[in-house]
Amino acid sequence: MKTQALGAAPLAPATDARAVVKSSKSNFVLSFLALPPEQREGISHFYALSRVVDDAVDEHGAEEAERLLNFWREEIAACYSGTPTHPVTRAMQDTIRRFEIPRRYLDLLVEGCEMDLRKKRYENFQELYEYCYRVAGVIGLVCMKIFGLGGKEAESSAVDLGLALQLTNILRDIKVDAGLGRLYVPQEEIRRFGLQEQDLLAGKMRPKLLPLLQFQAERAQGYFDRAFAAMKSQPHKPLIAAWIMGKTYRRILKKIRASGYDVFTRPIKLSKWQKSWIALRERFF
16 A cells, blocks of 8 residues: 655545555455454554554655654554544544553554664574564554453463464565565574575575575464464454464465475465465354
């Protein structure tokens, strides 16, 4: 979704939360249908906010992205202590109040997207974890608030699931991210497997890449395993959307493995039928 330059009207008024969700092709959106109306509305508002913040970086040059992020940062602040001006944040203000979403979660999300402007490489997994926590872990934490669950175990599973999804995305999208000048696979791990970053940036699957890519997949699977184990001890119904999201992305990870970890030749994704079946199975079986 394209956005306009900041000015008197920084973004088109017609770009409301519903329009953002409707235009999205994300794997997340199908899971929203499993939620009760109030929660479905709340998570749609949050998805729209996270989408426009992310698009501010991915669809603009550095200077414009910086201005847009500042705009969204101010809009988030206004959600808590004033009156936001944009349709997306006006809708989000209602969701914040209804589900008592802490401001620090939304601030961290903006910080995470801002990291993509300033940091194109990660030396080790600890650095990458800090990024993933901001752009994915806090999304899980906000979702838990909307699902009506709390406590350390629920929060831990939310962060683990967010990390699992993000690490799967990182593995799947190595070629796409390289086109944006970004490489999220830790430099230390590239060296550990006797490789150079150019081996990944070349955009072709080669046998020598296999151990490194397997390692990335195993780490993502570990986060799925921890998240699912914790989620099983919690009520199933409030977490149906989380289960749908998790199992959809776990299937993508399985498909990456089945491809021989070739994430370069063609996009790895699920068909609409596959995603619908996962959603139906979690909802009704």
